[in-house]
Amino acid sequence: MYGRKVKLRFFFVLLILVALILSAFLILKSLEENVIYFQSPTEIKTLVEVEKKKIRVGGMVKNNSISIETKEVKFIITDFKNEINVIYSGAVPNLFAEGKGVVAEGYLKDRNFFLATKILAKHDENYMPPEVKAALEEK
Amino acid sequence: MASIIGSYSLIFGLCCSFLIIIFSVKNFKNLSNLDSKILSLTFLQFILVVISFLGLIVSFVNSDFSNETVFNHSHTTKPLFYKISGTWGNHEGSLLLWLLVLTLFIFIFLLKSNEQQKKYRLLTLLFQQIIIIGFFIFSIKTSNPFNYIFPVPSEGLGLNPILQDPALAIHPPILYLGYVGSSIIFSSALAATTLNYISKEWAKHIKQWVLVSWVFLTLGILLGSIWAYYELGWGGFWFWDPVENVSLMPWLALTALLHCILVLEKKLILTSWVVILSIATFTLSMCGTFLVRSGILNSVHTFANDPERGLFILIFLFFLIFLSIFIFFFFHKTETKKTNTFFWLSKETSILINNWFMMYFLSVVLIGTIYPIFLEVINSEKISVGPPFYNKLIIPFLIPFLFAMAIGPKLKWIKSDLQNKTHLLLFLIISFIISFLIIKNLNVSFLMNTILVTSAFYLFFITLRDFFIKKFKNLSQNIAHFGFSLLILSILFNNIFSTEIITNLKIGETFQSETLKINFESIEKKNEQNFKAIIGKFNIENLDGVSDVLNPELRIYNQPNIVTSEADIKTNLLTDKFITMNLVQNQDYFNIRYQIKPFMVWIWISVLLISLGGIINLFQKRHED
Numbered sequence: 001m002y003g004r005k006v007k008l009r010f011f012f013v014l015l016i017l018v019a020l021i022l023s024a025f026l027i028l029k030s031l032e033e034n035v036i037y038f039q040s041p042t043e044i045k046t047l048v049e050v051e052k053k054k055i056r057v058g059g060m061v062k063n064n065s066i067s068i069e070t071k072e073v074k075f076i077i078t079d080f081k082n083e084i085n086v087i088y089s090g091a092v093p094n095l096f097a098e099g100k101g102v103v104a105e106g107y108l109k110d111r112n113f114f115l116a117t118k119i120l121a122k123h124d125e126n127y128m129p130p131e132v133k134a135a136l137e138e139k
Numbered sequence: 140m141a142s143i144i145g146s147y148s149l150i151f152g153l154c155c156s157f158l159i160i161i162f163s164v165k166n167f168k169n170l171s172n173l174d175s176k177i178l179s180l181t182f183l184q185f186i187l188v189v190i191s192f193l194g195l196i197v198s199f200v201n202s203d204f205s206n207e208t209v210f211n212h213s214h215t216t217k218p219l220f221y222k223i224s225g226t227w228g229n230h231e232g233s234l235l236l237w238l239l240v241l242t243l244f245i246f247i248f249l250l251k252s253n254e255q256q257k258k259y260r261l262l263t264l265l266f267q268q269i270i271i272i273g274f275f276i277f278s279i280k281t282s283n284p285f286n287y288i289f290p291v292p293s294e295g296l297g298l299n300p301i302l303q304d305p306a307l308a309i310h311p312p313i314l315y316l317g318y319v320g321s322s323i324i325f326s327s328a329l330a331a332t333t334l335n336y337i338s339k340e341w342a343k344h345i346k347q348w349v350l351v352s353w354v355f356l357t358l359g360i361l362l363g364s365i366w367a368y369y370e371l372g373w374g375g376f377w378f379w380d381p382v383e384n385v386s387l388m389p390w391l392a393l394t395a396l397l398h399c400i401l402v403l404e405k406k407l408i409l410t411s412w413v414v415i416l417s418i419a420t421f422t423l424s425m426c427g428t429f430l431v432r433s434g435i436l437n438s439v440h441t442f443a444n445d446p447e448r449g450l451f452i453l454i455f456l457f458f459l460i461f462l463s464i465f466i467f468f469f470f471h472k473t474e475t476k477k478t479n480t481f482f483w484l485s486k487e488t489s490i491l492i493n494n495w496f497m498m499y500f501l502s503v504v505l506i507g508t509i510y511p512i513f514l515e516v517i518n519s520e521k522i523s524v525g526p527p528f529y530n531k532l533i534i535p536f537l538i539p540f541l542f543a544m545a546i547g548p549k550l551k552w553i554k555s556d557l558q559n560k561t562h563l564l565l566f567l568i569i570s571f572i573i574s575f576l577i578i579k580n581l582n583v584s585f586l587m588n589t590i591l592v593t594s595a596f597y598l599f600f601i602t603l604r605d606f607f608i609k610k611f612k613n614l615s616q617n618i619a620h621f622g623f624s625l626l627i628l629s630i631l632f633n634n635i636f637s638t639e640i641i642t643n644l645k646i647g648e649t650f651q652s653e654t655l656k657i658n659f660e661s662i663e664k665k666n667e668q669n670f671k672a673i674i675g676k677f678n679i680e681n682l683d684g685v686s687d688v689l690n691p692e693l694r695i696y697n698q699p700n701i702v703t704s705e706a707d708i709k710t711n712l713l714t715d716k717f718i719t720m721n722l723v724q725n726q727d728y729f730n731i732r733y734q735i736k737p738f739m740v741w742i743w744i745s746v747l748l749i750s751l752g753g754i755i756n757l758f759q760k761r762h763e764d
Contacts, residue, residue, distance in 0.1 A: 034528035038521035
């Protein structure tokens with residue numbers, strides 16, 4: 001028979017292992033479920049099917065596209081190849097303006113309409129979401 | 140002129156490092172006491188960095204645009220206060236602040252460690268000097284705050300307006316005292332490992348430093364949070380933004396260390412774990428610096444995207460990690476003597492449980508922060524990890540964590556039992572009933588919230604009771620735990636009871652909902668020193684006819700030309716009323732966001748209580764228990 005101490009230690013190590021595996025599993029599982037993918041209008045146009053998951057759309061706000069009512073703001077995001085209509089009711093950040101970069105978070109209605117739940121704030125005039133910058137550089 | 144002095148004293152500061160190393164090595168071998176020259180040199184080095192720092196401040200105050208840093212981050216019309224705070228509101232200046240704290244802390248360490256062994260003090264100094272040299276070279280080579288530009292521009296580019304704020308002016312120095320304070324823990328843990336010096340006395344002595352860093356880090360994070368709350372206009376205080384996460388990670392490691400060191404101090408076990416945590420804390424601070432400074436994370440903290448800087452920190456970081464791994468594996472001797480009996484119900488076990496949870500939270504935050512970066516490097520897919528990820532993985536685990544926090548401190552060292560502890564059960568029932576009554580009529584997921592609120596109330600009552608029962612015994616721990624329960628309760632109720640209205644209004648229009656009326660009465664324009672303000676006047680009337688006047692503001696800064704919105708917040712003990720307005724380009728509409736946020740002020744108060752716990756412990760004589 002093993003001593004009580006050895007048994008206890010064995011139990012302890014086992015517990016740590018189980019805890020480790022469990023937390024690794026949990027973290028990876030919920031990473032899978034909760035990441036938000038970023039897509040450009042062009043990528044959305046070429047989607048095979050419109051998913052119900054939350055995504056981010058980034059690009060430039062098209063000139064003369066902002067229209068505003070009491071309930072909602074409508075505008076068009078463009079990456080200069082394709083564009084997508086956005087309908088949004090919520091707080092608008094200060095740097096949200098025509099001809100400036102924007103990232104909207106929300107759900108796709110179809111390939112042409114996007115229901116935004118959040119427009120991301122940007123901190124200064126020079127800042128452009130990295131995604132938009134990359135998209136513009138590709139051009 | 141000031142720039143030149145600053146520039147030279149920075150170089151002399153670096154030279155001091157080499158002198159200190161030479162003298163330390165000499166002094167290390169002979170038997171005499173600590174060479175007083177070393178102490179003087181350390182002091183000199185600190186003073187040189189102070190001069191350099193003052194030089195930069197003077198350049199900022201005088202708007203000396205021949206200095207590149209000043210040119211990039213200042214403007215003649217900026218108020219004096221923000222000219223000064225602009226000194227550390229940029230990459231170069233903030234690095235100088237790093238250096239300042241590094242040299243200050245090692246000097247204080249030498250002063251305060253008189254009763255420690257000479258070799259240990261010298262070795263700590265050596266390790267600290269390695270870090271200091273690294274940062275000196277980093278500062279001088281890649282981000283010299285005193286670069287000269289010619290021809291001299293007549294006007295500067297200005298400081299990002301959202302940084303022109305009192306909370307943000309003091310946030311970096313306080314946070315740095317915490318961040319950089321952990322360097323002393325790192326150096327001293329390495330020194331103690333090398334010399335096999337880890338003992339109960341060492342634990343007692345290093346605990347002071349852990350406490351100091353921890354208190355400042357807590358306060359620094361709090362200030363950042365308060366700033367985000369009123370300046371960013373979202374009405375939230377924590378966004379799980381990567382830049383926030385990198386400050387939370389060292390905090391979690393430091394908190395784990397703070398608890399673990401108690402066990403070491405008492406029983407001389409878990410030495411390896413303490414060393415690992417000490418190394419991890421500083422490494423995480425450095426990682427944070429790397430992530431925010433390299434431009435990998437885009438945020439207000441990213442001052443410049445210069446790959447060279449990122450690369451330098453990365454190389455330096457890896458050097459420090461390998462150095463510590465090497466020392467840990469080659470010098471560290473595990474405690475072989477004594478039988479380390481762990482009884483399952485004891486204070487040690489509960490502290491270990493605390494550490495497990497901390498490590499779990501730490502890994503969640505770490506993975507959530509670096510996974511997107513990782514994925515982008517591997518297959519250039521762009522993703523972001525949002526609050527749901529953290530909420531889902533952290534909130535459920537808060538429940539056992541809170542229970543452990545309530546019961547853990549009640550246990551005795553080595554072996555304990557729970558006899559005569561009927562009140563523990565009684566409080567559980569009371570907490571459950573209260574939570575049940577609060578949650579049952581609300582439109583939120585019932586089971587989860589009830590259990591969560593129960594556990595928070597449980598900790599709340601248990602710690603509250605201890606204030607009366609235990610008098611001043613272990614006051615610091617009790618206050619900190621009490622503060623934590625208050626924090627969780629405030630956050631929960633804040634989340635559950637917050638309401639918001641977002642609407643677009645023209646001047647003179649009124650928004651009417653079932654519960655309140657928002658009347659946009661007028662706007663008023665004002666010219667300030669470096670911005671024009673548009674101040675809105677809103678009259679908000681609720682059902683009982685009580686009305687508040689709120690005046691949110693839009694600020695249009697001259698340089699850089701940026702619009703910011705200043706929230707108007709009416710705070711009282713129960714609730715915050717928060718309003719922001721935003722201008723939508725070329726439209727008559729203003730975007731209005733009105734929020735009612737209960738218990739907001741308690742979130743700040745509870746964090747203050749948590750750090751107060753640390754402060755009390757610092758100044759308190761140790762109780763034997």
